[in-house]
Amino acid sequence: MEEINTDSTQRCFLFYSSADAALAGILTEAQIAAGLQSCQAADSFNYKTFYIKVGLNSKTKDQLSKVFGILDQDRSGFIEEDELKLFLQNFSASGRALTDAETKEFLAGDSDGDGRIGGDEFQALVKS
Numbered sequence: 001m002e003e004i005n006t007d008s009t010q011r012c013f014l015f016y017s018s019a020d021a022a023l024a025g026i027l028t029e030a031q032i033a034a035g036l037q038s039c040q041a042a043d044s045f046n047y048k049t050f051y052i053k054v055g056l057n058s059k060t061k062d063q064l065s066k067v068f069g070i071l072d073q074d075r076s077g078f079i080e081e082d083e084l085k086l087f088l089q090n091f092s093a094s095g096r097a098l099t100d101a102e103t104k105e106f107l108a109g110d111s112d113g114d115g116r117i118g119g120d121e122f123q124a125l126v127k128s
């Protein structure tokens with residue numbers, strides 16, 4: 001009995017100490033790789049293509065809320081321009097920063113014009 005308890009404690013520790021586990025628990029490695037592959041060159045990022053490649057378009061509202069919470073790094077309730085720019089780094093630490101043009105295009109999903117992406121706007125973008 002004692003051995004089993006020790007084992008599960010260690011597993012919990014490993015889970016919580018793995019910094020990049022958050023999105024990995026929702027998306028597969030292959031999906032993340034396919035998404036990053038689709039936008040390797042500067043100015044080739046297209047959010048619609050990317051969301052489909054990583055499989056976000058087939059996720060539930062709850063799963064997308066979790067993803068949104070990860071992308072909203074400062075927990076402000078919105079994905080601001082600086083968070084959009086580093087969007088790819090949530091999928092892989094080696095992801096590149098988006099160019100200014102790509103970031104601006106991404107902000108086209110800001111339907112209420114406040115200069116940032118809210119939770120509802122994110123859900124709408126993914127499903128568009």
Ligand SMILES: [Ca+2]
Binds near residue numbers: 072075077078080083
């Ligand atoms: Ca934010």
